[in-house]
Amino acid sequence: VTDHIKDVCDAWAKEGYETVSPGIYDRQVRNFQSSYGQDDIQKSLKLRAANNYDNTTMDVQTGIDFLKGRDAGPVYATGYCYGGSIAWVAACRCTGLSGAACYYGGQVIEFIDEKPKCPTILHFGEHDESIPMDDVRKIEAAHPDCPVYVYDAGHGFQSDRPTHYDEAAAKLAKERSLAHFAANRG
Numbered sequence: 001v002t003d004h005i006k007d008v009c010d011a012w013a014k015e016g017y018e019t020v021s022p023g024i025y026d027r028q029v030r031n032f033q034s035s036y037g038q039d040d041i042q043k044s045l046k047l048r049a050a051n052n053y054d055n056t057t058m059d060v061q062t063g064i065d066f067l068k069g070r071d072a073g074p075v076y077a078t079g080y081c082y083g084g085s086i087a088w089v090a091a092c093r094c095t096g097l098s099g100a101a102c103y104y105g106g107q108v109i110e111f112i113d114e115k116p117k118c119p120t121i122l123h124f125g126e127h128d129e130s131i132p133m134d135d136v137r138k139i140e141a142a143h144p145d146c147p148v149y150v151y152d153a154g155h156g157f158q159s160d161r162p163t164h165y166d167e168a169a170a171k172l173a174k175e176r177s178l179a180h181f182a183a184n185r186g
Helices: 003-014 038-050 053-069 082-093 133-142 167-183
Strands: 076-080 099-103 120-125 148-151
Touching (some): 053 082, 076 082, 099 167, 120 133, 133 148, 148 167
Parallel strands (some): 076 099, 099 120, 120 148
């Protein structure tokens, strides 16, 4: 969990949502913390490669069950980058979600044959060098019931890193996600 993800959780909390961010690498490194430094990025990539989606799905399901047990109201999954792919897989495999918002999930294409169990929207950057627009169009064609939004931005447009952040795209994507959640209160 990065400081950025903690900030993202705080931002969602300010919108009235109770948030949980699963420690998806805890099976490998307990309480793993990461920055955007090159060494941490490389460590994260190695951990991600060794962490399958069955594990991350269990982690997300545990978070859903925790929130449901607190009677927190509707539960939604939101993720960014790797987390965007995790949110997609969670929408397809987990129970108890009222909706999902997936931001620039590069591995969603690997799960294109899976169908979300809850209303799901996806956000991508048109200038994302790591996610081909052909993949985005394939996802859109395979899931016409899942709105796919493409922004005039690159990868990580919602990120706090100045080299990635795009204010207009971030604001519009957040508005769309909030509207999506409001429309799907379970």
